[in-house]
Amino acid sequence: MYQPPHFREDRLDVQHALVRAHPLGLLVTNGNTGLIANPIPFILDATASPHGTLRAHLSRANPQWRDFDPAQEALVVFQGTETYITPSWYEAKREHGKVVPTWNYAIVQAYGRMRIMDDPAWLMQQVTVMTSAQEATRQEPWAVSDAPADFLASQIKGIVGIEIEITRIEGKWKVSQNRPEADRQSVASGLRGSGDGDALHMADLVDNKGA
Numbered sequence: 001m002y003q004p005p006h007f008r009e010d011r012l013d014v015q016h017a018l019v020r021a022h023p024l025g026l027l028v029t030n031g032n033t034g035l036i037a038n039p040i041p042f043i044l045d046a047t048a049s050p051h052g053t054l055r056a057h058l059s060r061a062n063p064q065w066r067d068f069d070p071a072q073e074a075l076v077v078f079q080g081t082e083t084y085i086t087p088s089w090y091e092a093k094r095e096h097g098k099v100v101p102t103w104n105y106a107i108v109q110a111y112g113r114m115r116i117m118d119d120p121a122w123l124m125q126q127v128t129v130m131t132s133a134q135e136a137t138r139q140e141p142w143a144v145s146d147a148p149a150d151f152l153a154s155q156i157k158g159i160v161g162i163e164i165e166i167t168r169i170e171g172k173w174k175v176s177q178n179r180p181e182a183d184r185q186s187v188a189s190g191l192r193g194s195g196d197g198d199a200l201h202m203a204d205l206v207d208n209k210g211a
Helices: 012-021 091-095 120-135 149-156 181-194 197-210
Strands: 024-031 034-041 043-045 053-059 074-085 102-112 114-117 159-165 168-174
Touching: 012 043, 012 074, 012 102, 012 168, 024 053, 034 053, 043 120, 053 120, 074 197, 091 181, 102 159, 102 197, 114 120, 120 149, 120 159, 181 197
Parallel strands: none
Antiparallel strands: 024 034, 024 074, 043 053, 053 159, 074 102, 102 168, 114 159
Protein backbone atom coordinates (compact mmCIF):
# COMPACT_ATOMS: atom_id res chain seq x y z
CA MET A 1 0.00 0.00 0.00
CA TYR A 2 1.29 3.44 -0.89
CA GLN A 3 2.26 5.01 2.43
CA PRO A 4 3.26 8.68 2.64
CA PRO A 5 4.73 9.06 6.14
CA HIS A 6 2.11 11.57 7.37
CA PHE A 7 -0.73 9.11 6.64
CA ARG A 8 0.90 6.02 8.15
CA GLU A 9 -0.73 4.50 11.25
CA ASP A 10 1.52 1.95 12.97
CA ARG A 11 -0.17 1.68 16.37
CA LEU A 12 -1.41 -1.89 16.64
CA ASP A 13 -4.22 -1.04 19.06
CA VAL A 14 -5.56 1.59 16.65
CA GLN A 15 -5.35 -0.84 13.73
CA HIS A 16 -7.13 -3.53 15.74
CA ALA A 17 -9.85 -1.09 16.78
CA LEU A 18 -10.67 -0.42 13.12
CA VAL A 19 -10.81 -4.15 12.36
CA ARG A 20 -13.27 -4.68 15.22
CA ALA A 21 -15.38 -1.70 14.19
CA HIS A 22 -15.44 -2.78 10.52
CA PRO A 23 -15.16 -6.59 10.62
CA LEU A 24 -16.31 -7.22 7.03
CA GLY A 25 -12.92 -7.68 5.40
CA LEU A 26 -12.11 -8.24 1.74
CA LEU A 27 -10.25 -11.56 1.61
CA VAL A 28 -7.83 -11.68 -1.34
CA THR A 29 -5.97 -14.88 -2.28
CA ASN A 30 -4.05 -16.17 -5.27
CA GLY A 31 -4.46 -19.66 -6.71
CA ASN A 32 -4.61 -21.72 -9.89
CA THR A 33 -7.34 -19.54 -11.37
CA GLY A 34 -5.67 -16.28 -10.37
CA LEU A 35 -6.78 -13.73 -7.82
CA ILE A 36 -10.02 -14.27 -5.88
CA ALA A 37 -11.61 -11.68 -3.58
CA ASN A 38 -14.61 -12.11 -1.30
CA PRO A 39 -16.08 -9.95 1.48
CA ILE A 40 -15.98 -12.04 4.67
CA PRO A 41 -16.80 -11.07 8.29
CA PHE A 42 -13.83 -11.73 10.57
CA ILE A 43 -13.18 -12.12 14.27
CA LEU A 44 -9.85 -10.79 15.54
CA ASP A 45 -8.06 -12.57 18.38
CA ALA A 46 -5.42 -10.05 19.48
CA THR A 47 -3.79 -12.46 21.94
CA ALA A 48 -3.26 -15.45 19.66
CA SER A 49 -0.13 -14.08 17.94
CA PRO A 50 2.07 -10.94 18.06
CA HIS A 51 0.01 -9.06 15.44
CA GLY A 52 -3.25 -10.90 16.10
CA THR A 53 -5.05 -13.77 14.37
CA LEU A 54 -8.07 -13.50 12.07
CA ARG A 55 -10.77 -16.18 12.01
CA ALA A 56 -13.74 -16.55 9.68
CA HIS A 57 -15.72 -19.09 7.67
CA LEU A 58 -16.68 -19.59 4.05
CA SER A 59 -19.44 -21.50 2.35
CA ARG A 60 -18.25 -24.88 1.09
CA ALA A 61 -19.63 -23.84 -2.29
CA ASN A 62 -17.21 -20.90 -2.38
CA PRO A 63 -14.15 -22.00 -4.46
CA GLN A 64 -11.77 -19.68 -2.63
CA TRP A 65 -11.05 -22.14 0.18
CA ARG A 66 -9.94 -24.77 -2.33
CA ASP A 67 -8.26 -22.57 -4.95
CA PHE A 68 -5.56 -20.76 -3.00
CA ASP A 69 -1.84 -21.24 -2.59
CA PRO A 70 -1.08 -21.88 1.11
CA ALA A 71 2.55 -20.94 0.52
CA GLN A 72 1.56 -17.39 -0.47
CA GLU A 73 0.29 -14.61 1.77
CA ALA A 74 -3.39 -13.86 1.84
CA LEU A 75 -4.48 -10.23 2.14
CA VAL A 76 -7.48 -8.98 4.13
CA VAL A 77 -8.54 -5.36 3.60
CA PHE A 78 -10.63 -3.66 6.28
CA GLN A 79 -12.19 -0.42 5.06
CA GLY A 80 -13.04 2.11 7.74
CA THR A 81 -14.75 5.47 7.44
CA GLU A 82 -14.36 7.16 4.06
CA THR A 83 -15.69 10.43 2.65
CA TYR A 84 -15.29 12.76 -0.30
CA ILE A 85 -13.62 16.07 0.52
CA THR A 86 -14.68 19.06 -1.57
CA PRO A 87 -12.08 21.79 -2.19
CA SER A 88 -14.84 24.28 -1.38
CA TRP A 89 -14.14 23.60 2.31
CA TYR A 90 -10.50 24.72 2.10
CA GLU A 91 -9.51 28.16 3.27
CA ALA A 92 -6.89 27.91 0.53
CA LYS A 93 -9.67 28.04 -2.07
CA ARG A 94 -10.53 31.57 -0.95
CA GLU A 95 -6.88 32.58 -0.73
CA HIS A 96 -5.53 31.41 -4.10
CA GLY A 97 -7.88 28.76 -5.57
CA LYS A 98 -5.08 26.22 -6.15
CA VAL A 99 -6.96 23.26 -4.66
CA VAL A 100 -8.48 20.02 -5.93
CA PRO A 101 -10.91 17.43 -4.52
CA THR A 102 -9.70 14.40 -2.59
CA TRP A 103 -10.98 11.45 -0.61
CA ASN A 104 -10.33 10.85 3.08
CA TYR A 105 -10.31 7.34 4.52
CA ALA A 106 -9.00 4.99 7.18
CA ILE A 107 -7.95 1.49 6.14
CA VAL A 108 -6.11 -1.54 7.49
CA GLN A 109 -4.44 -4.24 5.41
CA ALA A 110 -3.50 -7.50 7.13
CA TYR A 111 -1.27 -10.19 5.61
CA GLY A 112 -0.61 -13.80 6.53
CA ARG A 113 -0.84 -17.36 5.30
CA MET A 114 -4.33 -18.84 5.33
CA ARG A 115 -5.13 -22.20 6.93
CA ILE A 116 -8.31 -24.20 6.45
CA MET A 117 -10.11 -25.26 9.63
CA ASP A 118 -12.57 -28.10 9.08
CA ASP A 119 -13.26 -29.21 12.64
CA PRO A 120 -16.97 -28.93 13.64
CA ALA A 121 -16.08 -27.82 17.18
CA TRP A 122 -13.79 -25.05 15.84
CA LEU A 123 -16.49 -23.91 13.45
CA MET A 124 -19.16 -23.85 16.15
CA GLN A 125 -16.87 -21.79 18.37
CA GLN A 126 -16.07 -19.36 15.58
CA VAL A 127 -19.73 -18.86 14.65
CA THR A 128 -20.69 -18.46 18.32
CA VAL A 129 -18.01 -15.85 19.03
CA MET A 130 -18.80 -13.87 15.87
CA THR A 131 -22.53 -13.90 16.54
CA SER A 132 -22.09 -12.90 20.18
CA ALA A 133 -19.91 -9.94 19.16
CA GLN A 134 -22.54 -8.63 16.74
CA GLU A 135 -25.54 -9.31 18.98
CA ALA A 136 -24.02 -7.85 22.16
CA THR A 137 -25.60 -4.40 21.79
CA ARG A 138 -29.10 -5.65 20.96
CA GLN A 139 -31.80 -5.41 23.61
CA GLU A 140 -32.71 -9.06 23.09
CA PRO A 141 -29.59 -10.67 21.60
CA TRP A 142 -29.97 -13.80 19.54
CA ALA A 143 -27.63 -16.68 20.44
CA VAL A 144 -26.46 -19.56 18.28
CA SER A 145 -27.86 -21.90 20.93
CA ASP A 146 -31.36 -20.52 20.22
CA ALA A 147 -31.46 -22.63 17.04
CA PRO A 148 -32.18 -26.41 17.19
CA ALA A 149 -29.05 -28.53 17.59
CA ASP A 150 -29.76 -30.71 14.55
CA PHE A 151 -30.31 -27.63 12.39
CA LEU A 152 -27.02 -26.11 13.59
CA ALA A 153 -25.18 -29.36 12.85
CA SER A 154 -26.49 -29.34 9.28
CA GLN A 155 -25.47 -25.70 8.82
CA ILE A 156 -21.96 -26.34 10.14
CA LYS A 157 -21.53 -29.04 7.50
CA GLY A 158 -22.03 -26.36 4.85
CA ILE A 159 -19.11 -24.16 5.87
CA VAL A 160 -15.34 -24.34 6.31
CA GLY A 161 -13.23 -22.21 8.61
CA ILE A 162 -10.18 -20.12 7.82
CA GLU A 163 -7.50 -18.80 10.14
CA ILE A 164 -4.86 -16.22 9.29
CA GLU A 165 -2.06 -15.44 11.72
CA ILE A 166 -1.19 -11.87 10.84
CA THR A 167 2.50 -11.63 9.96
CA ARG A 168 2.38 -7.98 8.89
CA ILE A 169 -0.24 -5.29 9.17
CA GLU A 170 -0.46 -1.77 7.75
CA GLY A 171 -2.72 1.11 8.66
CA LYS A 172 -3.35 4.26 6.67
CA TRP A 173 -5.36 7.17 8.01
CA LYS A 174 -5.66 9.74 5.19
CA VAL A 175 -7.53 12.42 7.13
CA SER A 176 -6.23 15.79 5.90
CA GLN A 177 -2.95 15.70 7.89
CA ASN A 178 -1.20 17.18 4.83
CA ARG A 179 -3.36 20.31 4.84
CA PRO A 180 -2.65 23.55 6.76
CA GLU A 181 -4.36 23.97 10.13
CA ALA A 182 -6.95 26.40 8.72
CA ASP A 183 -7.92 23.88 6.03
CA ARG A 184 -8.21 21.05 8.55
CA GLN A 185 -10.51 23.10 10.73
CA SER A 186 -12.72 24.09 7.81
CA VAL A 187 -12.83 20.48 6.53
CA ALA A 188 -13.96 19.25 9.94
CA SER A 189 -16.57 21.99 10.09
CA GLY A 190 -17.84 21.18 6.60
CA LEU A 191 -18.09 17.48 7.41
CA ARG A 192 -20.07 18.17 10.58
CA GLY A 193 -22.38 20.45 8.66
CA SER A 194 -23.37 17.60 6.35
CA GLY A 195 -25.02 15.70 9.21
CA ASP A 196 -24.04 12.34 7.72
CA GLY A 197 -22.88 9.70 10.20
CA ASP A 198 -19.71 8.77 8.30
CA ALA A 199 -18.93 12.44 7.77
CA LEU A 200 -19.28 13.13 11.50
CA HIS A 201 -16.87 10.29 12.27
CA MET A 202 -14.43 11.59 9.67
CA ALA A 203 -14.64 15.06 11.22
CA ASP A 204 -13.47 13.57 14.52
CA LEU A 205 -10.59 11.82 12.74
CA VAL A 206 -9.58 15.06 11.02
CA ASP A 207 -9.56 16.86 14.37
CA ASN A 208 -7.63 14.13 16.16
CA LYS A 209 -4.99 13.49 13.51
CA GLY A 210 -4.54 17.16 12.75
CA ALA A 211 -3.77 18.06 16.35
